[in-house]
Amino acid sequence: MEKEQVSLKVRVQKLGTALSNMVMPNIPILIAWGILTALFISDGWLPNAKFALMVGPMLTYLIPIMIGYTGGKNIYEHRGGVVGAIATFGAIVATQGSLGFYSAIGGLKPEMADFATKYADALANRAPDVPMILGAMIMGPLGAWVIKKFDAWVQPKTPTGFEMLVNNFSAGILGFLLSLVANIAVGPAVETLTSFMAKGVDTLINAHLIPLANIFIEPAKVLFLNNAINHGILTPLGTEQAQQTGKSLLFLLEANPGPGLGILLAFMFFGKGSAKATAPGAALIHFLGGIHEIYFPYVMMKPALFLAAIAGGVTGTAVNNMLGSGLRAPASPGSIIAILGMTPKGTFIPVIMGVLSATVVSFLVAAVILRRDKSDVAEDDFEAAQAAVAADKAVSKGMAQSGQAFVDELGDTGHIKHIIFACDAGMGSSAMGASILRDKVKKAGLNIDVTNKAIANLKDSADTLVVTQEELAPRAATMAPSSVRVAVSNFLNSPKYDEIIESLSGKGIDNSPVVKYTEAPSSDVDLNVIDEVVFAHGEKVGSSTMGKETLKAIFKHNNIAIPISDHDFSELVAYNAPNILVVTQNKYAGIAEKYAPTAQHLNVDSLVTTPEYDKIVSRVK
Incomplete structure (x- = not known):
């Protein structure tokens, strides 16, 4: 059952990435459409009937076709994109009114013109147009998958000299057939589904x-x-709602920067260590730059802050709903600048109140949590806390065993020609990390390009160094197994950047891991004679508890049935036996050995991210 749950989580994350990778590259089109709408429709800032004519066709045709093309291109390059766009067009036309038909009537024979007029009138009276964005998300990838499978079957059998003929006709014919399928089945089905969901949203909004x-x-x-x-x-x-009413509250549900801003402000006043020091810069980037990913590590290092984010989000949406707030088009990134740019004329105060209320509530809840929480993690270094949470999440998702996915060997990097920062969407946080390292590369005088992209678009290349977040490290290993890979906790504040520069410039290369451990060797630890593992700690139990849960996950994965517990140093006297393994941090090794000198000891630098667990497990018979 656990493996099925893990598989479901991974599948959901991959599906979400695939959906966002279709829309994110086309956000500029949505912004252009939003600006056209805001400026030139009848109740816009600068009403203009001629320019306003572009609003409808851009939403109806351009946006879905580009999303369909992008979805196909992500699967099978340009060829998949073309077939995906053709297939998408069939779904678009299935749900549109009479405009396209009337425009073509003039060139038809009289008997056909009469038929087209009747059919167009029937469509026009049936239902309002539905933007076929969801249809594009279906038909784009489907079209690419079909042509990819067809090519794999036909191309090896194609005679020399006929490649272009077969390629062009196969793409055209398959695109034609898929457009018919989309027109008959997919378009109407998506229209029905969209209308149903839109009515559900309207019901929720009306019922507050x-x-x-x-x-x-x-x-x-x-x-x-x-x-x-x-x-x-x-x-x-x-988008469908904005077409009908001129704005939509849905554009503010996720984009509202208030919840994240409130949490970062709470860290500015009540945080500790590196978290407190980096919070002001993170707040500025989050609020003005719209990079929401920057506050995620702050929440993950103290999961109770999920409550602050939820409280802020619920409050902001409630205020927006009561005041009738909404945006004309998506605000991406979720910057206050982008949000105000998409705000309809005369509704700036309600939108600002939604952001302000979310900020205040999330700040108050986060402040209470930070002031009351005295756990060990709250006082640890910010980078170490990020690594601990990321490791724990990766183990829980079954993506990696603790200590494996986060230790990347640089070794000899003289062959590196490209550095790629990879994140989930390929924008936002990875773009900022790339900018930071690009500046360091430039100052070091290195002729290496530094770019950023979505992790789903990574290409395997031995001359490339891939930098990604620790949570996404296993996926980076799958996408680019031959590349040199480095995982960081925070794109904005990682000491690994300096180590990368040293390695690339030939200074201090020692073929050792980027993450250097000072842990005692585990060669003397033999789990075959161990009856219990004890994590030893002092007054603060946060790190030892996480370490215990990490080792439990590794033991379970390897079918090792050795009990694991955690105890105060003073309680170790009851475990002073050679069949007991005591695990503690290096700085406390002397204390642990004093209370249990006969026991076996494993001293590590980090109780959560150490690779020593995997080493001792590998020797179990």
């Missing part, structure tokens, strides 16, 4: 229940599903 959505949205955001939620679900529904 839409704020409950943030109970699920805020935690999902922090778990790297923010782009999937915003661009895969809310954008299609919000």
